[in-house]
C-alpha cells in the first residue's frame with residue numbers, strides 16, 4: 001500500500017502531513033508505540049496512515065463484551081484489509097462477574113456510579129494492560145468532538161498511564177476525517193451512515209442529529225455528564241476508581 005496523498009485537498013493534505021509527522025515522531029522517539037482503536041472513523045484514518053507509512057505501531061481494541069456487531073465485523077474486515085494483527089483485550093473475568101453480581105447486566109442505566117464502574121471494568125482497567133510496556137500511545141481524539149476535548153494537545157505526557165500520548169488528528173474536523181476516508185477507500189463502521197457520530201458500546205451509544213455535539217450520543221440518559229468513560233479525561237477519579245471485587 002503506497003503513501004499517496006496527492007489527491008487530497010490542500011488543507012487536508014497539510015493536516016495529513018502533521019498527523020504523519022506526529023506518528024513518525026512517536027515511533028522514532030518512544031518505541032514501542034501502540035494505537036488505541038475503537039474502530040470509529042478517526043481510528044480508521046489512523047490505522048490507514050500507520051499502514052501506508054509502514055510505521056512500527058501496533059493496534060489494539062478494547063472488546064468490552066458489549067460492542068455492536070458492526071464493530072466486531074469491522075475488526076475482522078480491518079485485519080483482512082491491512083493484514084494487521086490487531087490485539088483484542090477483554091475484561092478480567094473475575095472483575096466482570098463481580099460487577100454483574102453487584103449491578104446486573106445493565107446497571108449503567110441506573111446510576112452514574114454504576115456506569116463508571118462498568119466502564120472501569122470493561123475499558124479503563126483493560127486499557128492499563130494494553131498500555132503496559134509501551135513508550136507512547138496514539139489516539140484519535142479531536143478537539144471539535146466535544147467541549148470536554150476542546151483543549152486536547154497534539155502530544156502530552158499521560159500521567160495516569162505513565163507514558164507519552166499522541167493525538168495526531170487533534171485539529172481535524174469531521175469533514176477532514178470523512179474526506180480522507182472517501183479519498184482512500186478506508187473501511188468504516190456502517191453505523192456512521194445511520195447517524196452514529198461516535199461509536200462505543202451498543203447499549204450506551206445512539207445516533208445523533210446532524211450538527212449535534214459528536215459525543216452527545218454517549219450515555220444520553222445522564223444529566224450534564226462529560227460523555228467520557230475515563231479513558232481520556234485526566235482527573236476523572238470516579239471512572240478510575242477500583243471496581244467492586246477487584247483486588248487492591
Ligand code: SF4
Nearest residue numbers: 108118119122201204
Ligand atoms: S459504555 Fe456502557 S456498556 Fe460500555 S463499558 Fe461503559 S457503561 Fe459499560
